[in-house]
Amino acid sequence: MTTFDTLILGDIRTMNPEMSTAEAVAVINGEIAWLGTRAEAEQLTAQETQDFGTQMILPGFVDAHIHPILGAEMARGFDLSEVTTTQQLDDALTQAAASTGEGEWVFAWGLDPTVIADRNICAADIDRSVVDQPVFIRMFDAHSGVVNSRALQLSGVDGTEQFKSQSEVEIDAQGKPTGFLKEWEAMNLVNQVMPAIPFETRLELFLEVLESMADEGITGGQILDRTDGMLDLVRAAEERGELPIRLTFSPWIMPGDQDEIITEIIDMQGTTGRRWGVDGVKLMIDGTIDNGTSWLSYPDINGQSTRPLWLDPASYREVLLRLDAQGIRTTTHAIGDAGVEYVLDVIAETTQPHAADDKPGHRIEHIETLPDRLVPRFTEVGAAVSMQPRHCTLFCAPDGSDNWSQRLGDDRRKDAWRTNSIRQTGAVVAIGSDWPVAPSDPLAVIAEGELRRQVGKPETEPVVPDEALSREALIAGYTSDRARSWGETDRGMIANGMLADFTIFDQDVFAVDADDLPTVNVVATIIGGKLRRPANTASAAR
Structure with a gap:
């Protein structure tokens, strides 16, 4: 009889449509090797048993968009x-x-x-x-x-x-x-004239951010930037012990980056550590609506946001197609509707697997304003999307008095963060925070993605409420759909052969009222079968 490393018991929601619930999961060599009922589990042998009673076990939550190195320095x-x-x-x-x-x-x-x-x-x-x-x-x-x-x-x-x-x-x-x-x-x-942050200080800041995210129930995150010495930092962090969360580095290529930089990033692909790896590239087609650097189909109220971030957008196209030809996934920051449309047009030229294969080849980040005619194009070209619900709820006022809404005007304000419309077409929607631009607590992100307003403020009107996502869709955005958005087949669900990464909550996060979601406690996270308890049971890192 097989002796498993760990047997984990609880109220298991797998996010796998073929077997949506279970009561027990067995782990061997960091992977899921068996699922079943408590009664069936009594027949198994394991070196260790973790019994969470009626507490809820989900696939590990992965934030699709974080900046734990650059952000820790930005937020000093x-x-x-x-x-x-x-x-x-x-x-x-x-x-x-x-x-x-x-x-x-x-x-x-x-x-x-x-x-x-x-x-x-x-x-x-x-x-x-x-x-x-x-x-x-x-x-x-x-x-x-x-x-x-x-x-x-x-x-x-x-x-x-x-x-x-x-x-x-x-x-x-x-x-x-x-x-x-x-x-x-x-x-x-x-x-460049500011005092540099010492390496050890950067390392401490980096680890503090990761510990905080782990306390919030996050087991993984995708880093979408490029900072000097970032791989040296993560290697140094791993020399101290296991990282609190798994990390996927997708370093950015910026407008004007010389060929040697692009080649360096291509050569970096596939570099790995125990709980981290380099996979994919981030690009940016525009800036932000708030400072007038997004790429809109017509100007904002100040006559701004009319151009791409790249002086020649054809250079962006050349870079993306070069990466695609080498089998490298990309995700592009595209906020304005003209920027989104241009990126969709380029993705339509790519050769990586598309929607027909149920494997999105490339992804688009943010998508803050989108007219009706562009909504179906994500599925048409096989693009996944990654969106951050709290960009809407924290920075947009329902009465349109905020800077973003004022710049766009009422005609485009109604097209804000069309998460539901895009997902209804069948597009894969990953969910994230963009920490430190917005807080990383996934339960608050999920709550506000459902409410379309700030959590705990029921008196506040929602922002374009028809674009709210269901609880199930938002949780999928941290689990199964997040994995699908990046073509990952070893995580995102609780199923045989998947990584044994779990997030455990003390309540049923599908049933709790949305305004109460951030009060749900993180009991533990498990990565590769290894248990980690939060710094305190109240998940105070939030």
Whole structure:
């Protein structure tokens, strides 16, 4: 008789339509080797038994879009996400400067652009509070930032800079930089003169983020960026012990990246550790609606968001088709409708398996505004999608008073985050957080994807409620559909031969009221059959 490594008992929901429930699962060598009832399990032999009683066991939750290295560095300093007035901003920056060493950089993040009405925030707005110390504030969309006059002086930014992408140093009527920086190349002008974060500090920040995500019930995440030394960091993390969650690195190729960088990323594919690997590439066709760098079919209210991030979108096409020819999956950041349509057109030219094979070949991220005519095209070209429900619920107001809605206008605001419409066509929809742009707690993401409003605020009107997803679809977006979106056949369901990755909750997450979902406790996560308990039973990392 086979002796299994571990026997796990509980209320098991497999996300496998061929066998939707079970009461016991047996694990050997990190994989699922048997499923059945408790009565049947009594006949088995295992080295260890984990009995979770009536608690719910699901396939391990995988966040389709995270930035645990870049994001931990982006989110250093002071959190300004609760700042809504100029007085609050002044007070927060004054406090931040006072608690920072003399002459040292002041960092902050998460600022909503609506704190300043009718224009972008500028250096003069920061200079009111902080003059002698350089200040860098990352806006909440992560694609723009603002610095004060001292930071402009130290960086040498003068407004004449030319970029390989549609990045921009905003200038005033006299041609002088205002301090507002759009997109990555522009922000990097200042980043390169900031003090570097020591490797050990970066490692600690990275591990703290992963531990927090594991406490929330996440067993895996897809990292969609490229940072210096990222593989050195994950190797160093694994030297300390097992990673708290599995990681898939899909490093980005940015507009203007030279051939040697593209070749390096291609050669990086297939690199693995015990709980991590490099698989696929992220691309970006546009920026964000909030800072006017998305690619819309017609301009926003400010006459912006009319161009792709790539100076020549044909270069984007060449890169994606080159990757496709080598069997490398891609996922493309595409927010505006013109950007989404262009990416769909390019995916239509690719050769990887499409919808007819039930294996999406490439994926598109975000898709924040989409007209009716483009909704069916995902299934037509075999593209999967990856969406972040809390981008809608946290940053859009139901009355249209937020920056995103104001820029688009009422005619396009109704086409916001069309998760349900896209999924109804049969497209595969993965779900994620885009941490740190939005919090990573998967139960809050699921709740708000269903409610289309912020959890715990029943008095708030939902944003385009017809686009709400069902509880089942959202959980699938973290499990079975997330795996399908990336062509992974060894995870996403509880079935024989799959990785033994599970998330265990103390309640039935299919039955709990949506507003109460974030109060459900994570009992444990299991990766490859190895148990991990959260830092505390209340899942306080949320």
